[in-house]
Amino acid sequence: MRLLTHNLMMCNRKQCSGGYPLRICPKEQQQDVGMRDSEDESSPEAEQERPAFKVEESDFNPDFIRHMLDKLEWDALVATxxxxxxxxxxxxxxxxxxxxxxxxxxx
Structure with a gap:
C-alpha cells in the first residue's frame, strides 16, 4: 500500500474508536523481493515469502502531488x-x- 493511499483510509467498524489513521506495523523491510513464477499467491508458502514491507520508487508527478496535498491529512502522514x-x-x-x-x- 502506498503511503498516500494509507493516508486516505480509515476503519469504519463500530469497534474502532478514532479509526484514523490506520497504524502500519511492518514485520521487516526488504528492497525488491519478487515471487517465483511457479508459486501460487494464495498458498501459505507464498504468503511466508512475501515481504511485509517493500520500498518501491514511483515516477515523480508534481501535478499529482500538488493535487493530493489538499486531500491529505498532513499530520497523519508525518506521524506514519x-x-x-x-x-x-x-x-x-x-x-x-x-x-x-x-x-x-x-x-
Missing part, C-alpha cells in the same frame, strides 16, 4: 513515516502554499 522502518526521508511538521511550487519539497 516513523512506523515505516528503514525509511530515511522526513517531512516538515507543516507546509505552506509556496511549498507547492517547490519541486524539492514535492519530491
Amino acid at each position: 513515516l516513523p512506523q515505516c522502518q528503514g525509511l530515511t526521508q522526513s517531512l516538515p511538521p507543516s507546509y505552506t502554499d509556496s511549498d507547492k511550487d517547490d519541486e524539492n519539497f514535492l519530491k
Whole structure:
C-alpha cells in the first residue's frame, strides 16, 4: 500500500474508536523481493515469502502531488513515516502554499 493511499483510509467498524489513521506495523523491510513464477499467491508458502514491507520508487508527478496535498491529512502522514522502518526521508511538521511550487519539497 502506498503511503498516500494509507493516508486516505480509515476503519469504519463500530469497534474502532478514532479509526484514523490506520497504524502500519511492518514485520521487516526488504528492497525488491519478487515471487517465483511457479508459486501460487494464495498458498501459505507464498504468503511466508512475501515481504511485509517493500520500498518501491514511483515516477515523480508534481501535478499529482500538488493535487493530493489538499486531500491529505498532513499530520497523519508525518506521524506514519516513523512506523515505516528503514525509511530515511522526513517531512516538515507543516507546509505552506509556496511549498507547492517547490519541486524539492514535492519530491
